[in-house]
Amino acid sequence: xxxxxxxxxxxxxxxxxxxxxxxxxxxxxxxxxxxxxxxxxxxxxxxxxxxxxxxxxxxxxxxxxxxxxxxxxxxxxxxxxxxxxxxxxxxxxxxxxxxxxxxxxxxxxxxxxxxxxxxxxxxxxxxxxxxxxxxxxxxxxxxxxxxxxxxxxxxxxxxxxxxxxxxxxxxxxxxxxxxxxxxxxxxxxxxxxxxxxxxxxxxxxxxxxxxxxxxxxxxxxxxxxxxxxxxxxxxxxxxxxxxxxxxxxxxxxxxxxxxxxxxxxxxxxxxxxxxxxxxxxxxxxxxxxxxxxxxxxxxxxxxxxxxxxxxxxxxxxxxxxxxxxxxxxxxxxxxxxxxxxxxxxxxxxxxxxxxxxxxxxxxxx
Amino acid sequence: xxxxxxxxxxxxxxxxxxxxxxxxxxxxxxxxxxxxxxxxxxxxxxxxxxxxxxxxxxxxxxxxxxxxxxxxxxxxxxxxxxxxxxxxxxxxxxxxxxxxxxxxxxxxxxxxxxxxxxxxxxxxxxxxxxxxxxxxxxxxxxxxxxxxxxxxxxxxxxxxxxxxxxxxxxxxxxxxxxxxxxxxxxxxxxxxxxxxxxxxxxxxxxxxxxxxxxxxxxxxxxxxxxxxxxxxxxxxxxxxxxxxxxxxxxxxxxxxxxxxxxxxxxxxxxxxxxxxxxxxxxxxxxxxxxxxxxxxxxxxxxxxxxxxxxxxxxxxxxxxxxxxxxxxxxxxxxxxxxxxxxxxxxxxxxxxxxxxxxxxxxxxxxxxxx
Numbered sequence: 001x002x003x004x005x006x007x008x009x010x011x012x013x014x015x016x017x018x019x020x021x022x023x024x025x026x027x028x029x030x031x032x033x034x035x036x037x038x039x040x041x042x043x044x045x046x047x048x049x050x051x052x053x054x055x056x057x058x059x060x061x062x063x064x065x066x067x068x069x070x071x072x073x074x075x076x077x078x079x080x081x082x083x084x085x086x087x088x089x090x091x092x093x094x095x096x097x098x099x100x101x102x103x104x105x106x107x108x109x110x111x112x113x114x115x116x117x118x119x120x121x122x123x124x125x126x127x128x129x130x131x132x133x134x135x136x137x138x139x140x141x142x143x144x145x146x147x148x149x150x151x152x153x154x155x156x157x158x159x160x161x162x163x164x165x166x167x168x169x170x171x172x173x174x175x176x177x178x179x180x181x182x183x184x185x186x187x188x189x190x191x192x193x194x195x196x197x198x199x200x201x202x203x204x205x206x207x208x209x210x211x212x213x214x215x216x217x218x219x220x221x222x223x224x225x226x227x228x229x230x231x232x233x234x235x236x237x238x239x240x241x242x243x244x245x246x247x248x249x250x251x252x253x254x255x256x257x258x259x260x261x262x263x264x265x266x267x268x269x270x271x272x273x274x275x276x277x278x279x280x281x282x283x284x285x286x287x288x289x290x291x292x293x294x295x296x297x298x299x300x301x302x303x304x305x306x307x308x309x310x311x312x313x314x315x316x317x318x319x320x321x322x323x324x325x326x327x328x329x330x331x332x333x334x335x336x337x338x339x340x341x342x343x344x345x346x347x348x349x350x351x352x353x354x355x356x357x358x359x360x361x362x363x364x365x
Numbered sequence: 366x367x368x369x370x371x372x373x374x375x376x377x378x379x380x381x382x383x384x385x386x387x388x389x390x391x392x393x394x395x396x397x398x399x400x401x402x403x404x405x406x407x408x409x410x411x412x413x414x415x416x417x418x419x420x421x422x423x424x425x426x427x428x429x430x431x432x433x434x435x436x437x438x439x440x441x442x443x444x445x446x447x448x449x450x451x452x453x454x455x456x457x458x459x460x461x462x463x464x465x466x467x468x469x470x471x472x473x474x475x476x477x478x479x480x481x482x483x484x485x486x487x488x489x490x491x492x493x494x495x496x497x498x499x500x501x502x503x504x505x506x507x508x509x510x511x512x513x514x515x516x517x518x519x520x521x522x523x524x525x526x527x528x529x530x531x532x533x534x535x536x537x538x539x540x541x542x543x544x545x546x547x548x549x550x551x552x553x554x555x556x557x558x559x560x561x562x563x564x565x566x567x568x569x570x571x572x573x574x575x576x577x578x579x580x581x582x583x584x585x586x587x588x589x590x591x592x593x594x595x596x597x598x599x600x601x602x603x604x605x606x607x608x609x610x611x612x613x614x615x616x617x618x619x620x621x622x623x624x625x626x627x628x629x630x631x632x633x634x635x636x637x638x639x640x641x642x643x644x645x646x647x648x649x650x651x652x653x654x655x656x657x658x659x660x661x662x663x664x665x666x667x668x669x670x671x672x673x674x675x676x677x678x679x680x681x682x683x684x685x686x687x688x689x690x691x692x693x694x695x696x697x698x699x700x701x702x703x704x705x706x707x708x709x710x711x712x713x714x715x716x717x718x719x720x721x722x723x724x725x726x727x728x729x730x731x732x733x734x735x
Contacts (some may be wrong), residue, residue: 019649021645022646022648022652025653025656037660037661037664039676039678048671090531091701091703093693096671111527112527113528115530116530118531118532118536118700119697119700120541120545120669121533121541121542122669122670128528129501162457179660187648195648278647279388282556283396286556290400290549291403294404300407303414326491327458327460337455
C-alpha cells in the first residue's frame with residue numbers, strides 16, 4: 001500500500017515539475033505576497049492630507065493649524081483661499097479633511113468647522129477624532145492659561161498587554177501567514193481530482209490496483225507538503241525580516257498548523273470530489289476564498305458581525321486557526337487556552353474527510 | 366488584416382460556450398452581484414463593541430455608578446466580573462475580553478475627598494485599532510463621569526467643533542464599502558476570460574482554431590469582446606443590487622460609469638491576456654488571478670485603509686493594481702456624483718495599462734504562431 005501511495009505522490013510531483021509556471025506560483029508567489037502585503041499595511045492610517053481655510057489669521061489659529069499638522073494622523077497639504085477651493089480639493093480627493101477657522105476665532109469662542117470626506121468611512125472617523133483630540137487639548141491649555149483648572153479626579157493608568165507599541169504589523173502578519181497558507185493548500189488540493197476527471201485520466205487510475213483511500217492520500221500528501229513548506233518559509237521571513245514576536249511554543253504552532261493544513265486538504269478534496277470540471281472547482285475555491293477572507297476575522301473581527309454570520313464563521317477552519325496563530329505568536333498562549341479552537345478544527349477536518357471519502361466512493365462506483 | 370466578420374464569428378463561438386454551461390453563465394453574469402451581497406454584509410461594520418472584564422475591589426455605590434456610566438453609549442460592554450487579578454489574564458489571552466478595568470479599594474472615599482482615585486485599565490494591544498478605540502472610549506467616558514460627579518460644567522471648554530461629513534452625511538460604512546467592493550467583485554469576468562483562454566490550450570482546441578483563417582488579433586479580440594460584453598451586463602446587475610438593495614445613492618452618470626467599467630475590464634483583461642500567453646493550465650491561471658488581482662485588492666486598493674503614501678514600494682504596488690483606480694472611480698461616481706474630469710487620471714492609467722498589456726501580448730502571440 002505504501003508503495004502505491006508513494007508512486008502516486010511521485011506522479012503528482014512530476015506534474016509540478018513539468019508546469020514550471022505553476023510550480024513558481026505555488027512555491028514563490030506566497031512568500032512574495034507576504035513581503036508585498038506586509039510592506040503595504042505597515043502602519044495603519046497616518047498622514048492623511050488636510051486643507052485649512054484660516055479666516056482668522058491670528059496667533060491662536062496658527063497654533064491650532066500647527067498642532068493639527070503635528071498629529072500622526074494628519075498632514076497639512078493646502079492652505080485654501082476660499083470655500084470654493086475647499087470644495088474642489090475635497091471633490092478631487094486631494095485632501096480627506098478640511099478645517100475652516102472662522103474670523104474672530106481668537107477673540108471670542110466661535111465654532112470651528114470640520115469637513116470630512118465620507119467616501120472612506122474608516123479614514124473619516126479617524127481623522128475626525130484626531131481633530132477633536134487636538135481641539136480638546138488646545139482648549140484645556142487655554143483654560144489652564146485663564147486659571148481655570150479642572151481637577152483630575154480619576155487618575156487613569158493604562159497597561160497595554162501583548163503588543164505594547166500597538167504595532168499594526170505584528171497584528172496583521174500572523175494573519176497573512178495563516179491566510180496565504182490556506183489559499184495555496186486549498187487550491188492545490190481542490191484541483192487534483194477535478195483535473196484528472198476532466199482530462200479523463202481518473203478512469204485510468206481507477207483500473208489500477210489503487211484503492212480510494214490510497215488515491216485520497218496520494219492526492220492529499222503533496223498538497224500538505226506544499227502547504228507546510230510555504231508556511232515554514234513564510235514563518236521564517238516574518239521572524240527574521242519583520243521581527244514579529246514569537247512568544248509561544250514553536251512546536252505547538254507547528255502541530256496546530258499541521259492540523260489546520262490537514263483540515264484544508266480534506267476540504268479541498270471534498271471540493272475536488274464534488275466538481276465535475278476544473279472550472280467548477282475553481283469557481284468553488286474562488287467564492288470560498290472570498291467568503292473565508294470575510295468570515296475569518298481577518299479584516300473584520302468576528303464579534304462585530306451580525307449573529308447569523310458569527311455562527312457561520314464557526315464553520316470556517318481559517319477563523320479558528322487565526323485565533324490560534326495570533327494567540328501563540330503574540331500572546332504566548334499554550335495548549336490549555338487553545339483547546340476549544342483545536343477541537344473545533346479537528347471536528348471540521350474529520351467531517352470534511354468523511355464527506356470527501358463518501359463522495360469519491362459514489363462518484364467512482 | 367483584421368476581419369470584422371471573423372472576429373464576430375469568434376465572439377459568437379464564445380457566447381455559445383458561455384450560454385451552454387449554466388455555471389459559466391453564472392460566473393460571468395450573476396456572480397459579481399452575488400458576491401457583492403455576501404461581502405457587503407460582512408464589511409459594513411458600524412459599531413465596534415468592546416468587551417471589558419471588571420475587577421471592582423471597592424464595591425461602593427459610587428464605583429457601581431461609575432461602571433454603569435461607562436456602558437451608557439453601548440460601545441463598551443461589561444461582560445465579565447472577576448474577583449481576582451489573576452483571573453484577568455486568561456480572559457485576555459483567549460480573546461473573551463478586550464480589556465479589563467480595575468477599581469482599587471478606597472475609590473469612592475478618594476473621590477469624595479476630592480483626591481485623584483486611581484483606576485487601572487489593562488487593554489489587549491494585539492489589535493491596535495481595537496486597543497486605541499478602547500482607550501479613547503474609556504478615557505472619554507471617565508472624563509464625563511468626573512465632570513458629572515464633581516459638578517463641573519461639561520461645556521467648560523471654550524472651543525466648539527462643528528463637524529460635517531460630505532458625500533456620506535451619516536458616515537455609514539455600507540455607503541462607502543459597496544461602491545469600493547464593486548471593484549473587487551468585478552474581477553470575476555476577468556477570471557472567466559483567464560479560464561477560457563487556458564482551456565482552449567489545455568483541451569487542445571486552440572490548435573484547431575489556428576488552422577482556420579482566424580488570426581491572432583482576431584482570436585484575442587473575439588475573446589475580449591465576448592467577456593467585455595458579459596462583464597458590462599454583470600456591472601449593470603451588480604450596480605442594480607447596490608442601488609436597489611443596499612440603497613447606495615448613485616449620484617453620477619450611469620452611462621459614464623459603464624464606460625469606465627469597460628476601461629477597468631480592459632485593464633484587467635489586458636493584463637490577463639498577457640499572463641495567459643505564458644500560462645498553459647487552468648490551475649495556473651486561477652492562481653494568477655487570485656494572487657494578482659483578488660487578494661491584494663482587499664489590502665492595497667484603498668478599500669478599508671486609504672492608499673498609503675508613506676513609502677514608495679507600497680505606493681507603487683497600490684498604483685499597479687487596477688482595482689485601486691476603480692475603487693476611486695466607483696466612489697466618485699456613486700457618492701460624489703462628479704463628471705469625467707474628476708476621474709480622468711485613474712481612467713487614463715487604466716486605459717494605458719490595458720492597451721499596453723494588449724500590445725505586448727499581440728507581439729508575443731504573433732511570434733508563437735509564426
